[in-house]
Amino acid sequence: MDRQLNILVIESDETRAHSVAEALASDGTCRVVILADTSGLGRRIAEMDPDVVLIDVAHASRDVIEEMAVATSPKERAVALFAPGGDTAFMRAAIEAGVSAYVAEDVRPEVLRPVIDLAIAQFATVRRLRLELEATRRALDERKVIDRAKGILMRARGLPEEEAYALLRKTAMDQKKKLAEVAAALVTAAGLLG
Amino acid sequence: MSIGTLRVAWVPLTDAAPVIIAREMGFAAAEGIALELVQARSWALLRDFLAAGAVEAAHMLAPMAVARAMGLLPSLPPVEALMVLSHGGQVIGASAALARDLPRLTDAAQAAGAIRSAAGPRLRIGVPFTFSTHALLMARWLGPGIEIRTVPPPQMAAALAGKEIDLFCVGEPWGTVAAEAGVGTILASGRSIWAAPPEKVLAARAGWAEARPEAAGALMRAVWRAGRWLDGRGNRGIAAEILSRPEYLGLPAETLEASLTDRTAFVLAPPPGPFFTFHDGAASFPWRSTGALIAAQLARRFDLPQEPAGRAGAAIFRTDLYRKHMRAAGADLPGASMKVEGTLAHPTAVASERGTMILAPDRFFDGWIFDPPVD
Numbered sequence: 001m002d003r004q005l006n007i008l009v010i011e012s013d014e015t016r017a018h019s020v021a022e023a024l025a026s027d028g029t030c031r032v033v034i035l036a037d038t039s040g041l042g043r044r045i046a047e048m049d050p051d052v053v054l055i056d057v058a059h060a061s062r063d064v065i066e067e068m069a070v071a072t073s074p075k076e077r078a079v080a081l082f083a084p085g086g087d088t089a090f091m092r093a094a095i096e097a098g099v100s101a102y103v104a105e106d107v108r109p110e111v112l113r114p115v116i117d118l119a120i121a122q123f124a125t126v127r128r129l130r131l132e133l134e135a136t137r138r139a140l141d142e143r144k145v146i147d148r149a150k151g152i153l154m155r156a157r158g159l160p161e162e163e164a165y166a167l168l169r170k171t172a173m174d175q176k177k178k179l180a181e182v183a184a185a186l187v188t189a190a191g192l193l194g
Numbered sequence: 195m196s197i198g199t200l201r202v203a204w205v206p207l208t209d210a211a212p213v214i215i216a217r218e219m220g221f222a223a224a225e226g227i228a229l230e231l232v233q234a235r236s237w238a239l240l241r242d243f244l245a246a247g248a249v250e251a252a253h254m255l256a257p258m259a260v261a262r263a264m265g266l267l268p269s270l271p272p273v274e275a276l277m278v279l280s281h282g283g284q285v286i287g288a289s290a291a292l293a294r295d296l297p298r299l300t301d302a303a304q305a306a307g308a309i310r311s312a313a314g315p316r317l318r319i320g321v322p323f324t325f326s327t328h329a330l331l332m333a334r335w336l337g338p339g340i341e342i343r344t345v346p347p348p349q350m351a352a353a354l355a356g357k358e359i360d361l362f363c364v365g366e367p368w369g370t371v372a373a374e375a376g377v378g379t380i381l382a383s384g385r386s387i388w389a390a391p392p393e394k395v396l397a398a399r400a401g402w403a404e405a406r407p408e409a410a411g412a413l414m415r416a417v418w419r420a421g422r423w424l425d426g427r428g429n430r431g432i433a434a435e436i437l438s439r440p441e442y443l444g445l446p447a448e449t450l451e452a453s454l455t456d457r458t459a460f461v462l463a464p465p466p467g468p469f470f471t472f473h474d475g476a477a478s479f480p481w482r483s484t485g486a487l488i489a490a491q492l493a494r495r496f497d498l499p500q501e502p503a504g505r506a507g508a509a510i511f512r513t514d515l516y517r518k519h520m521r522a523a524g525a526d527l528p529g530a531s532m533k534v535e536g537t538l539a540h541p542t543a544v545a546s547e548r549g550t551m552i553l554a555p556d557r558f559f560d561g562w563i564f565d566p567p568v569d
Contacts, residue, residue: 040358042343060346062236067324067344 005030008050010059012036020054042068053079142180149183152190196226197412202396203232203243203252206443207347208366208450209280209394210253211433212472216420218436224419225412236346237323244399245270250406251413253279254397260488261325263506266496274510275395275485276403276414277478277520279421281471281554283393284328284384285369285458287350292360293379299462302386302559306335313360320345320359327384327393328363330491335387335559351375365393366453366470367445374449383464388536390475390556392484403515411519418523421472430454467554475541475554476528478516483532483566485511490564504567508532526551535564 007030011017014036021032033048035041038061045053045068053065065079146168153164172182200222204210213231216222222229232249234240237258243249252273259273288296288309295312299305310317318341321328329342345353345362351372353359362372363384372378384391396417403410423429434451437443443450452458456469471477489507493500513531521527529545538556545551 039349039352039356043358057242058235058239060235060348062238063323063346064344066236066238 005052006048006050007032007052007054008045008048009034010038010041010053010055010061012038024054038064041065055079142183145180145187146183149186152186156190195408195412197228197409198226199228199230200251200409200413201230201232201249202413203234203240203249205234205237205240205253207253207283207368208437208443208453209283209470210442211424211437211454212279212417212420213253213396214437214442215424215433216416219420219423221416221419221423222413225416227409227412227416229413229416237325241267241270244273244397247399250402250409251276251396251398253394255323255326256392256395256484257325257327257330257488257492258323259395259397259510260485260507261492263485263510264489264492264498264503266325266492272400272510273397274400274403274512275480276398276410276512277396277418277480277516278392278484279394279396279417279472279478281390281392281475281477282383282385282468283365283453283470284331284363284391285366285380285453286331286361286363286382286384286386287354287369287372287378287380288361289354289357289359289378293381293461296381299381302335302382302462305382305386305462306559309361310336315339316341317361318343318359320350320353320362320364322347322364325492327391327488328365330488331384331387331391332361332363333491333495334562351377354378367443367450370449370452370458371445380458380460382460382462383458383469385464385467385469386460386462387559388556389465389467389538389558390471390477390554392488395480400510403512407519410515411522414516414519415523418473418478418520418525421478425468425471425473425477465555465557471554476526476546476551477554478525479528480511480513480516481531481533481535482508482511482513483535483564485509486532486566487535487564501567508566521547532566535566536562 007024009017009020009032011020011034017034017036021034024030024032033050035044041061041064045065055062055065149168150161150164153159153167154161159167168182168186169179172179175182202213204213217229217231232243234243237255240252240254241258244252254273256275256278258267259275261267262270262273292309292313296308299308317336319332319336320343321332323329323344324342332340332342343359345359347364347368350362350364350368354362354372355377362369362378369380373380396414398410424433431451434447434454437450438445438447453469458469485507486504489503490500492498493503517527526546526548528551536556536558538553540555541552543552
């Protein structure tokens with residue numbers, strides 16, 4: 001991290017909140033904001049725009065954060081779960097099962113910071129997988145469009161498959177466009193012409 | 195036969211009754227199960243418990259299981275619905291300000307228009323979770339263009355009072371709690387939008403029921419008998435007493451009893467039939483078409499292809515397991531595993547093994563009919 005990390009700690013117990021904040025701020029790489037009252041949580045997280053949200057694993061407001069993590073949110077955030085006095089067996093199992101967060105057993109600085117880093121790393125992995133999935137999905141969609149455009153050319157001009165494909169590719173190169181774009185334009189045009 | 199300990203996660207809501215009653219009225223013990231109930235205060239935690247193997251099964255929002263099957267939730271181990279736990283139980287309430295501006299509500303379609311025009315361009319609706327029957331009902335009734343926000347049910351009254359939301363759709367007892375606190379007016383039952391809205395399912399990790407068939411069968415039968423007991427005459431008052439205990443909901447029995455015994459006062463009169471159904475009308479049968487319908491609605495909301503979503507949603511409603519394990523308990527089984535949803539205006543007899551199956555009305559307020567793709 002080449003800049004300060006903004007961490008939002010959701011915790012209503014003042015003593016615990018402050019010891020967490022101190023532990024996190026001790027090495028000077030994090031800026032910590034504590035939120036005790038969870039009314040209007042979604043809006044407030046959006047306003048504060050933290051990089052990481054740290055919340056108790058059993059906190060009732062977890063579902064609000066869950067909602068923000070579901071695809072529709074413009075900015076994704078890492079969520080670190082915090083199990084004080086930790087049920088470590090459960091959390092280990094949860095992590096192995098793929099829960100995208102990690103947990104501190106207690107509030108020692110040397111434990112907390114690595115936990116946050118792990119949460120960020122895990123978050124990055126999940127995001128990369130999601131982006132890859134999107135890319136795969138897009139590639140599949142493009143393939144479908146190209147196949148349809150090929151079919152249109154084959155029917156309209158009586159070309160064999162390889163020639164239809166070659167024509168599409170040549171047109172794309174001539175126009176300095178992507179093959180999928182040319183194919184999409186052809187499919188749209190064919191649709192308009194009936 | 196002794197099954198040993200089975201752990202079931204639940205969220206503090208009235209419709210956790212089937213798993214609580216299965217334990218408290220001895221239906222689990224009769225099947226050789228030492229039933230341990232693990233409370234979760236959020237759906238995220240309940241999901242983590244199930245994913246981590248900290249519990250064998252869970253009282254889960256039906257759309258949550260479907261959303262996981264569609265890849266809309268974090269990539270944890272998939273879950274499936276062994277049976278449906280309840281229909282209904284959703285309360286729709288409005289802020290005092292919104293309720294004041296409403297004309298007389300006559301039916302669900304007119305009410306939707308009245309709410310939209312009274313609330314102006316920005317209608318904010320609190321629901322317990324993104325993937326819930328509540329969110330689906332609100333989208334069907336008032337969408338598009340509404341703002342659906344997750345609010346933990348116990349905070350629904352505060353969110354309404356704090357003007358964070360204008361309207362809510364929440365599971366009992368939290369609608370009654372908001373009304374008792376004097377911050378909201380109970381407008382309608384979810385059943386005014388969809389006469390038989392499936393609400394919770396008994397969910398397990400995919401593969402568990404096959405790996406432990408005796409345990410799965412015993413648990414399903416115990417919960418099914420609890421549901422039958424709950425729909426039996428005169429038992430709801432006792433259920434309210436049990437649920438009110440501190441280890442369960444920790445609220446006055448009267449608060450829970452109102453909706454369990456159909457004494458909730460709705461501004462918009464609901465269609466005939468009980469507010470909660472746990473058993474009658476084959477309520478516990480996990481129709482594959484129900485999974486497909488929920489998936490279709492989610493696909494529309496999240497702009498995903500309909501067909502694969504529908505298939506994924508239908509596949510996790512384990513009609514086959516229900517048939518296998520429930521016949522021995524005396525459950526009547528329908529001839530089909532899919533049905534066209536939304537067509538029944540009256541209780542209707544359908545073909546079943548024992549010839550005793552009568553399905554409850556399941557119409558949508560706008561007459562929408564869902565014809566599931568044939569599998």
